[in-house]
Amino acid sequence: MSSPPRRLKFGLIGLGRLGSIRARILATQQPRIDFVAACDTKPGSDKWVAENLPSSVNFFADPTDMLTNGGIEAVLISTATATHAPLIIQALDLGLHVMCEKPIATDVATTEQVLAKAATKPNQVFLIPFTKRYDASYVHTKQMLDAGTLGDVHAVETHNADQQEPNGFFVAFSALSGGIFVDVGIHDVDIARFYLQPKVGIANPKKQVKRVFAVGQQAVYGALANTGDADNGWGLVEFANGKVFNMHVGRTLKNGYESTTRVYGTKAHSLINGNSTINRVEIRDQYGVRTATTPDSFTLFNATFLTDIAEFAAAVLDGAPLTCSVEDAYEAAKIVTALQHSFRIGQPVYFDDEGRPIFEEAK
Numbered sequence: 001m002s003s004p005p006r007r008l009k010f011g012l013i014g015l016g017r018l019g020s021i022r023a024r025i026l027a028t029q030q031p032r033i034d035f036v037a038a039c040d041t042k043p044g045s046d047k048w049v050a051e052n053l054p055s056s057v058n059f060f061a062d063p064t065d066m067l068t069n070g071g072i073e074a075v076l077i078s079t080a081t082a083t084h085a086p087l088i089i090q091a092l093d094l095g096l097h098v099m100c101e102k103p104i105a106t107d108v109a110t111t112e113q114v115l116a117k118a119a120t121k122p123n124q125v126f127l128i129p130f131t132k133r134y135d136a137s138y139v140h141t142k143q144m145l146d147a148g149t150l151g152d153v154h155a156v157e158t159h160n161a162d163q164q165e166p167n168g169f170f171v172a173f174s175a176l177s178g179g180i181f182v183d184v185g186i187h188d189v190d191i192a193r194f195y196l197q198p199k200v201g202i203a204n205p206k207k208q209v210k211r212v213f214a215v216g217q218q219a220v221y222g223a224l225a226n227t228g229d230a231d232n233g234w235g236l237v238e239f240a241n242g243k244v245f246n247m248h249v250g251r252t253l254k255n256g257y258e259s260t261t262r263v264y265g266t267k268a269h270s271l272i273n274g275n276s277t278i279n280r281v282e283i284r285d286q287y288g289v290r291t292a293t294t295p296d297s298f299t300l301f302n303a304t305f306l307t308d309i310a311e312f313a314a315a316v317l318d319g320a321p322l323t324c325s326v327e328d329a330y331e332a333a334k335i336v337t338a339l340q341h342s343f344r345i346g347q348p349v350y351f352d353d354e355g356r357p358i359f360e361e362a363k
């Protein structure tokens with residue numbers, strides 16, 4: 001009789017907006033994972049775990065305690081961005097496989113420290129899953145590009161905007177998130193890199209970006225000025241291979257969440273989520289023809305949260321390949337921190353021959 005397939009003993013740190021969704025998926029919909037430990041430092045988290053997760057999931061109030069004594073082989077870190085780096089390094093040093101929400105850190109130097117640590121642990125899986133890469137429409141677009149359907153792809157344009165939040169959650173979150181370009185824009189930068197292949201056609205593979213420029217506004221949430229942040233931002237990236245990426249990121253829509261991606265080729269262009277409607281139902285009334293907008297990114301990307309964890313489990317258990325590389329996370333991090341800096345100083349940011357952004361002061 002064959003033995004049952006091996007399952008991965010798994011822990012989760014962070015049970016906030018995203019982590020609570022991750023926890024439910026880990027507990028119920030992951031056939032190759034034994035979800036055995038969950039941690040959050042927030043008071044009341046023990047009660048949330050007891051009420052929402054199976055009794056087989058042990059609660060830990062201290063991450064070090066969970067990483068050391070949780071009986072886990074792998075961990076998903078879903079805490080605020082500024083806390084990622086020390087947790088990743090600690091988990092890697094304890095011999096664990098690590099999956100962590102984007103971005104690795106809010107600055108380039110800390111990102112590089114994490115990557116240096118990961119490089120010393122080649123037998124441990126380390127995944128930063130960029131949500132869009134696990135979404136069927138984005139995967140389909142990449143397949144079209146690879147088949148030449150759009151011709152030579154020369155530019156990508158994205159619009160990625162959240163609904164206004166009455167509590168302005170992200171205003172308090174801003175100091176820990178790195179700002180709108182780092183926190184939101186990293187998804188768009190990553191998918192643009194996926195489509196524009198900035199390493200192809202250049203003499204120096206380290207220097208993939210020529211320059212970036214960003215502007216932004218505090219259209220609704222004036223307090224964001226205190227952290228050098230914006231509620232609407234526009235970013236332009238000129239890659240060294242001549243390709244161009246242009247994005248709008250925002251947090252002030254009234255109708256819901258919109259995330260569109262346009263890929264321009266010489267034969268055709270493609271558009272993902274041209275109308276961010278939640279379904280195909282139209283309401284026809286005194287206002288005309290209306291559809292309901294997807295309320296938030298979590299709704300749209302629920303399915304991708306299934307796929308990326310399954311991929312991570314297969315990488316650990318079977319040595320299967322990962323969709324996102326650590327290099328992708330590094331390159332995207334450099335671009336978004338450069339965009340955030342450009343917005344703050346009001347000037348373009350250039351990249352040096354090592355491929356690092358040159359962070360000058362405002363002139």
Ligand SMILES: NC(=O)c1ccc[n+]([C@@H]2O[C@H](COP(=O)([O-])OP(=O)(O)OC[C@H]3O[C@@H](n4cnc5c(N)ncnc54)[C@H](O)[C@@H]3O)[C@@H](O)[C@H]2O)c1
Pocket residue numbers: 013014015016017018019039040041042063078079080081083101102103129130131183297301
């Ligand atoms: N892939 C995506 O599309 C996506 C979407 C949203 C958020 N994120 C990322 O997920 C992360 C979490 O975002 P969120 O919106 O859930 O934040 P959140 O603030 O709602 O939740 C974070 C939770 O982590 C806990 N926490 C913080 N530090 C901790 C520590 N050291 N040990 C244990 N618990 C700790 C907090 O108490 C909180 O409950 C962020 O890095 C964010 O960038 C990714």
